Amino acid sequence: MSKTGMAGTPGQEAGPTLSRRRVLQLGAAALPALCGARLLAGALTGSGVDAARAADSSAPADDYDPSAHSWAFAIDTTTCIGCGRCVEACKLENHVPEKPEMNRTWVELHVIDQDGTVRVSSPDGGIDGFPTEETMPAADAANVRDAYFVPRTCMQCENPPCTWVCPVSATFRTEDGIVFVDEGRCIGCGYCIVACPYGARYIVPAGETTPKGVAGVVDKCTFCYHRITRGQLPACAEVCPANARIFGDLRDATSPVSVALNENRVRVMKPALGTRPQVWYIGLEEEVI
Amino acid sequence: MTRLRAALARRRPTSLMGAVKALMAGFVIFVVLVAGAVAMVVIVPWVYGEYGFHPEENARSWAALTPQYADTAVCQSCHEPEYAAWEGERHASVTCESCHGPLAEHAATAPVEAPAGSLGIAVPDEGLCAICHEQSPAKPTAFAQVDLAEHYAGGRCLNCHDSHSADAARPPEIPHSLARLPECVTCHAPAGLKPIPDGHVESSDAACQGCHKRPADGQ
Numbered sequence: 378m379s380k381t382g383m384a385g386t387p388g389q390e391a392g393p394t395l396s397r398r399r400v401l402q403l404g405a406a407a408l409p410a411l412c413g414a415r416l417l418a419g420a421l422t423g424s425g426v427d428a429a430r431a432a433d434s435s436a437p438a439d440d441y442d443p444s445a446h447s448w449a450f451a452i453d454t455t456t457c458i459g460c461g462r463c464v465e466a467c468k469l470e471n472h473v474p475e476k477p478e479m480n481r482t483w484v485e486l487h488v489i490d491q492d493g494t495v496r497v498s499s500p501d502g503g504i505d506g507f508p509t510e511e512t513m514p515a516a517d518a519a520n521v522r523d524a525y526f527v528p529r530t531c532m533q534c535e536n537p538p539c540t541w542v543c544p545v546s547a548t549f550r551t552e553d554g555i556v557f558v559d560e561g562r563c564i565g566c567g568y569c570i571v572a573c574p575y576g577a578r579y580i581v582p583a584g585e586t587t588p589k590g591v592a593g594v595v596d597k598c599t600f601c602y603h604r605i606t607r608g609q610l611p612a613c614a615e616v617c618p619a620n621a622r623i624f625g626d627l628r629d630a631t632s633p634v635s636v637a638l639n640e641n642r643v644r645v646m647k648p649a650l651g652t653r654p655q656v657w658y659i660g661l662e663e664e665v666i
Numbered sequence: 667m668t669r670l671r672a673a674l675a676r677r678r679p680t681s682l683m684g685a686v687k688a689l690m691a692g693f694v695i696f697v698v699l700v701a702g703a704v705a706m707v708v709i710v711p712w713v714y715g716e717y718g719f720h721p722e723e724n725a726r727s728w729a730a731l732t733p734q735y736a737d738t739a740v741c742q743s744c745h746e747p748e749y750a751a752w753e754g755e756r757h758a759s760v761t762c763e764s765c766h767g768p769l770a771e772h773a774a775t776a777p778v779e780a781p782a783g784s785l786g787i788a789v790p791d792e793g794l795c796a797i798c799h800e801q802s803p804a805k806p807t808a809f810a811q812v813d814l815a816e817h818y819a820g821g822r823c824l825n826c827h828d829s830h831s832a833d834a835a836r837p838p839e840i841p842h843s844l845a846r847l848p849e850c851v852t853c854h855a856p857a858g859l860k861p862i863p864d865g866h867v868e869s870s871d872a873a874c875q876g877c878h879k880r881p882a883d884g885q
Contacts, residue, residue, distance in 0.1 A: 402691075441729070458805045460798045462764050469768045470734045486804055506797035513803050524804035551725050559724040588731050603731035612735045612768075618760035618798060619809070 441606045443553040447627040448600050448655070450614075451637035452528050455660035457621035459484055459526035461503040463613035468504070470601060470612035472588040477501035479579045481598040482530040482613050486512055489523045489662065523662060528621060530613070531556065531577035531598035532646065532654030539569035539578065548595070554655055555600055560587055563594035570595065574647050575654075600624075627655075734768035737761070741769070744778060748830055755831040756810075765790045765829070795823040820876040825865070837877040850874040 467473060467482045477500075484503030488496040498512060503526075507513070513524060537556050540548050547562035548569055558569075558578075570578045578597045586592045601611035605624075609615070614622040625632030637643075643657040741762040742749040752758060763769055767788050776785055801811040818826070818837070827834045851868045853859040862868075 443725070456806055456809075458798055458809055459802070466735060466763070466768070488804070506800075507802065507804065509800055509802040518803060521803065526804060549724075555725070555728075557725055557728055561724070589727065599728050601733075602725070602728040604733050604735075606729040607733065609733060609735075609737060612733075615735050615737060616761060616764040618757075618764050619806075620759055 443551055445628060446553040448533070448554050448605060449625065449627050449634050449638075450530065450600075450656040451623040451634050451641070451643060451659060452656060453619075453621045453623060453637070453641075453659040454525045454527050456619045457484070457526040457528055458619050459486060459503060459507045460618065461506050462616045462618060463528060463622060464502050464504040466612040466616040467598075470604075471599075472586065473596070474582055474585040476582065477504065479582065481577075481596070482528065485527045485529060487525055487527050487662075488513070488521055490520050491522050493522075525660065525662075526621075527658070527661065528613075529575070529577075530656060531600075532575050532652065532656045533598075533600060535653035535655060536651060538572040538574065538650075538652060542568045542572040544568065555602055556597070557599060557602075558595050558597060560589055560591040560594045565593045565595065567595070574650055574652065732770070734770050735763050736768075736770040736773045737763075740773045744773075744776075751828065751830040755833070757830060757832040765794060790829070792823045795827075818877045820873045825877070837879075840875075840878050840880040844880055 461484055464480060464483055467480070468475065471481055473479060473481050480502040483499055484507075485497050485499045486503075486507050488498075490496070498507075500507065500512065507526070513521070533550075533554055533556055535550075535554070537548075537550055540550055540556065544566065545562050545564055547559045547564070548556060549559065550556045565580055567580060570580065578595050581587055581592055581594055581596050583592070587594060587596045601609075601613075604611055604615075610624055611622075614624040623633045623637045625634030627635055627638075629635060637659065638657055641659045643659055644661055645654040645657055646661075647654075738749075738761050745762075748762075752762075769787070772785065772787065796814060799810060799812055801813045805811055821837075823829075826837060850871050851858070851874075854862045854874075855868055856862060
C-alpha cells in the first residue's frame with residue numbers, strides 16, 4: 378500500500394484519490410487508536426502492578442501504597458539536647474561516609490547573642506555531641522540571650538529546587554513526598570547541591586559508595602524509605618532520646634507529626650523561597666541557614 | 667450546512683459492498699487499538715506512574731534496602747529483664763539502640779542460647795552518659811544535667827546509676843571524722859580492717875572522697 382502511495386515511484390500509476398485520502402483516513406484512524414491504546418494499557422497496567430509486586434520478593438511491603446501517605450517531620454528544638462545520636466544512627470543506617478562534613482542529617486547549635494547576632498556551629502555535624510566548654514564557654518555566658526540545638530535534614534520540599542535543575546532528571550519527588558536521587562542516572566554534576574537552599578546533599582567521595590553501592594553520585598536523606606515503608610521509624614527518630622524528631626504521615630490525623638503540627642506553633646526554614654518544606658520546626662527563633 | 671450534508675451523503679454507503687467496507691474499516695480500527703494496548707503493556711514498565719511518573723523502579727529499590735536498626739520490641743523478645751528495668755522508667759524515651767548501636771543483624775543472627783555478654787554488643791561507657799547529661803546552657807532546663815567537674819568527679823557513672831532505669835543509689839557518706847587519720851586504704855584495702863566492697867579499687871583519698879562525702883566536716 379505504501380508503494381502505491383508513493384507518488385514519485387516511476388512506472389506506476391499513482392491514483393491521486395487513493396494516496397492522499399487513504400493516508401488521511403489512516404491517520405484519522407490511528408489517532409483514536411493510539412489514544413484508546415494508552416487508556417487500555419493504563420487499565421491493564423493498573424491491575425498488573427499488584428501481580429508484579431507479589432512476584433518481587435525484594436519489595437519490603439507488598440501492600441505499601443505511595444498514594445496513601447505523605448511523610449513529614451516536626452522537629453522540636455525545645456527538647457533537643459544535642460547528643461548527636463541521630464547523626465550517628467543516620468551514618469550507620471545509610472552508609473553515609475565518615476567524613477564529618479558529609480551528612481544526610483546533622484545537628485547545629487544556634488547561639489543568639491544579646492545584640493541579636495546568631496552564631497551557628499556544628500562540630501563534626503554534632504555526631505559526638507556539643508562539649509560545653511568548647512561550644513558554650515562559661516566566660517561567654519553573659520553575652521548569650523538564648524541557645525538551642527537545631528537538628529537538620531533534607532526538607533523533602535513539595536516544590537524542590539533540586540529536581541528542577543537536574544540536567545538528566547535523575548532526582549525526582551514521589552507521590553508520598555520523598556525526593557530521591559536515581560543513582561543510575563545521576564552524573565554527579567552537583568547542580569542540585571548548589572540549588573538546594575538547605576545544604577542537604579553531598580557527592581559521595583572517592584572510596585565511598587551510596588547505600589546501593591554506587592560511587593561518584595549525589596546522596597541525600599530518604600527519610601529512611603526502607604524503614605518507613607516497613608512501618609518503622611527513620612533511624613534518627615528511632616534513636617532520639619529526647620523525642621525531638623517527631624515523624625509520621627500527614628494523611629493520618631492521629632500520626633504523631635499531625636498531632637505535633639496541630640498542637641504547636643511551627644515554622645519552616647526559608648518559607649519565602651516557596652519550596653514548601655515537609656519538615657516543620659517547633660521553637661525555632663531565628664532563621665539561620 | 668449544505669456542504670456538510672453533501673459531504674456526509676458522499677460518505678454514506680450506497681450499496682451492500684459499501685456497508686461491508688465500512689464495517690471492515692471499523693474492525694481494522696478496533697484491531698489496531700487492541701494491538702496498541704498490548705504493545706504498550708509490554709513496552710512500558712509495570713511500575714510506570716506508580717511513583718509520580720518516574721519511569722525507573724528507583725523508589726522501590728530504595729525501599730528494598732535492609733534496615734540496620736531493629737526496634738525495642740525486637741530487643742524485648744530476648745532481653746526481657748533489661749526491658750522490664752527500662753520500661754516506664756526515666757530512661758524509657760531512650761531506645762535500646764540509642765546506646766547499644768544498630769542491632770538488626772544481631773537480632774537476625776544471634777543464637778538465642780548464647781550466654782549474655784558473649785556476642786560483643788557494645789556496652790557504653792561514661793563518655794556516652796556525658797554526651798547527653800553534661801550541663802549546657804543550650805539544653806532544656808528540665809533535662810537532667812550535671813557539672814562533670816563537680817558531680818562525683820573521678821567516679822564512674824555506672825557505679826551509682828543503673829543505666830536502664832536511670833535510678834541512682836547515692837554512695838554512703840563517711841560515718842566518722844577524717845581528722846588525724848591516715849589514707850583511706852589503710853583501713854579500707856581489699857584485705858583491710860573494713861574492706862572496700864567488690865567492684866571498688868584501691869584509690870587515692872581524692873578518688874574515694876570524690877564520691878563518699880563527710881558532710882559534718884564540710885568535705
